[in-house]
Amino acid sequence: xxxxxxxxxxxxxxxxxxxxxxxxxxxxxxxxxxxxxxxxxxxxxxxxxxxxxxxxxxxxxxxxxxxxxxxxxxxxxxxxxxxxxxxxxxxxxxxxxxxxxxxxxxxxxxxxxxxxxxxxxxxxxxxxxxxxxxxxxxxxxxxxxxxxxxxxxxxxxxxxxxxxxxxxxxxxxxxxxxxxxxxxxxxxxxxxxxxxxxxxxxxxxxxxxxxxxxxxxxxxxxxxxxxxxxxxxxxxxxxxxxxxxxxxxxxxxxxxxxxxxxxxxx
Numbered sequence: 103x104x105x106x107x108x109x110x111x112x113x114x115x116x117x118x119x120x121x122x123x124x125x126x127x128x129x130x131x132x133x134x135x136x137x138x139x140x141x142x143x144x145x146x147x148x149x150x151x152x153x154x155x156x157x158x159x160x161x162x163x164x165x166x167x168x169x170x171x172x173x174x175x176x177x178x179x180x181x182x183x184x185x186x187x188x189x190x191x192x193x194x195x196x197x198x199x200x201x202x203x204x205x206x207x208x209x210x211x212x213x214x215x216x217x218x219x220x221x222x223x224x225x226x227x228x229x230x231x232x233x234x235x236x237x238x239x240x241x242x243x244x245x246x247x248x249x250x251x252x253x254x255x256x257x258x259x260x261x262x263x264x265x266x267x268x269x270x271x272x273x274x275x276x277x278x279x280x281x282x283x284x285x286x287x288x289x290x291x292x293x294x295x296x297x298x299x300x301x302x303x304x305x306x307x308x309x310x311x312x313x314x315x316x317x318x319x320x321x322x323x324x325x326x327x328x329x330x331x332x333x334x335x336x337x338x339x340x341x342x343x344x345x346x347x348x349x350x351x352x353x354x355x356x357x358x359x360x361x362x363x364x365x366x367x368x
Contacts, residue, residue, distance in 0.1 A: 118185070226320060
């Protein structure tokens with residue numbers, strides 16, 4: 103099959119086979135491309151969609167982007183089940199196999215260093231939300247005077263501040279506890295509830311790098327905190343490839359989406 107080369111991840115050689123029915127971006131099954139002690143997981147994609155100009159247009163199409171990201175993630179998830187992948191940025195594309203090998207040659211030292219650091223580890227995500235009922239103050243009685251109105255406003259403000267201080271203390275304690283049981287932790291910016299459509303207000307959005315062998319213990323630790331603090335909701339996701347622990351400079355995540363594609367790769 104002809105086409106450009108879409109690269110999902112770099113990893114070390116592994117013995118377990120990928121799912122036989124696994125499809126990648128644009129429906130093409132992923133394959134393994136070896137170079138020295140590294141493997142790039144690639145598939146063919148049509149130049150009409152993934153060359154520089156059409157790709158730039160597609161990245162502004164939410165439906166196309168969602169479908170592509172879902173296919174990309176399916177391949178990463180399948181890899182995470184059998185090895186420790188170093189995921190590349192969405193829509194990392196090269197002209198041909200030679201371009202992929204050149205990229206691996208140039209970044210070999212960085213890839214190997216990062217894979218050594220991530221070996222045998224997965225990422226777990228933990229979010230804490232303040233339920234809307236907990237954040238909302240009780241509906242006050244109709245004020246009898248201007249003084250009553252001001253008093254009620256002060257009480258509402260105080261109740262709101264108390265709720266948020268309690269949430270921040272709980273989130274801080276949880277993050278400290280989970281960090282102590284992980285090999286690494288990253289705090290991300292709280293999610294905007296209007297964009298995520300998750301109920302409640304996000305006060306903790308964190309990722310933890312956990313050895314596979316200790317994942318069950320980590321999950322039990324998170325589960326034990328659910329219901330511990332009234333009005334707080336704890337959500338756990340994973341295990342994922344360690345996206346949050348791939349440094350931004352000099353490694354796989356620095357490959358720009360939609361970069362110019364040349365004979366030697368993008």
